[in-house]
Amino acid sequence: MAKAKAAAPTSSGGGKAAKKKKWSKGKVKDKAQHAVALDKPTFDRIMKEVPTFRFISQSILIERLRVNGSLARRAIRHLEKEGLIKRIVHHSGQLIYTRITTGSD
Secondary structure (H helix, E strand, O other), X not given: OHHHHHHHHHHHHHXXXXXXXXXXXXXXXXXXXXXXXXXXXXXXXXXXXXXXXXXXXXXXXXXXXXXXXXXHHHHHHHHHHHOOEXXXXXXXXXXXXXXXXXXXX
């Protein structure tokens, strides 16, 4: 009787222990191939399109223009110096800008 009781839990518990949990591998994001040097077409596109964006930040430029972070920061500084965009929020981690609007908008 003692052997039967000892054998019963191991047989039912052994089945669960034998099947290990399969953890999902998760989704792997592809490494982005962003431009690290500014060429003439990209510069022209920055000068033409970015001042029309309602919301401008480093991450927006990275996503839309496919440039790396340092180029996005340089482009934002250049546009601010030219007076094409204005700063809304100044934070150490994220700078947020918007387009210059006229009085009629």
